[in-house]
Amino acid sequence: MTAAQPKAKPTAVLYRMVTDQHVCPWGLRAKDLLRRQGYAVEDHLLTTREEIDVFKAAHGVKTTPQAFIDGQRIGGYDDLRRHFGKPVRDPKAKTYTPVIAVFAVTALMALAASRVATGQAFAPQALQWFIAFSMCVLGILKLRDVETFATMFLGYDLLARRWPAYGWVYPFAEVGAGVLMIAGVLTWLSAPVALFIGGVGAVSVFKAVYIDKRDLKCACVGGDSNVPLGFISLVENLMMVVMAIWMLAM
Known part of the structure; x- marks a missing residue:
């Protein structure tokens, strides 16, 4: 055979x-x-x-x-x-993937930094670094194209609507506060800045999403993103507020 x-x-x-x-x-x-x-x-x-x-x-x-x-x-x-029956990505579809990627990577960065600095990955300072790293990375994404970010930001931010230049100031304030929080210096400056931009952002997102019921894209990862404005956007701003209050209370 x-x-x-x-x-x-x-x-x-x-x-x-x-x-x-x-x-x-x-x-x-x-x-x-x-x-x-x-x-x-x-x-x-x-x-x-x-x-x-x-x-x-x-x-x-x-x-x-x-x-x-x-x-x-x-x-x-x-x-x-x-x-072949495989899914095809819709370039216009809204997705939380960019935000999840940022938070996942910055969380790992914070744990790594905490491990090096304190010998413990889950030291209390890791939370501060996580939020500060997140602010810096999100700020970088906005700074790639500040004009596009500022334009999308006008769609829902209450302060930017009254003072459009705030859309250009915001990314620099976010990165600056984040860097100072990582360094642990000038808390008297970084904490109030984080409290202010996080507070205004939280109120703006809450009003747009939960009061006005508007279906918008979030400018948090840059003005060219398809991230929906919603709960995650609100949490992002509230994290800055909570961290700022905690730093001021220390």
Whole structure:
């Protein structure tokens, strides 16, 4: 008896852009997805603008990559994901992921700093560092594009609506207070600043979400985010308030 021959992999045909100036990342992701789904990939590289334009015209498509399975055009990367029953990210969908990522990383940073400074990861100072690190990171995200942040901030912040320049001041105040809290210096300055911006922010979020019932995006991680304005935004501001009061009471 002869041993059974291994079953050949099904083959998918992929056309993707690879030029001297640009390697299409979606083409690479499409190739990887096909391989992970058990396909051998017949990989066709479109290496010049002329080849790309001829391919698009021939198949009546506007973008590359384009994948074909069993002679049928499936489409680009997102189309492949749909074909295989996988979720496709909606770039306009609201998500708490950016905020969760910030708080998770800053919490780990605070525990690490506490372990180095005190020998205990869960020392009381770790909470102060967690909030201070969070303020600094969130401030950095706002400072990437202060104008866009300030514009989105006007949508719900009560003080910014009366004094628009507050939207430009806020990220610098947030980072400044956070740095001073990490250093443990000038508490007479950092605590009142954190108390003020956190207090105004908490009142503004509470009014917009729970009184006015408005469906808004939060500018907490920058003006280009899809984070919904809601409970997490309120908690973020209340943490600053509680920490400021605790520091002033010490």
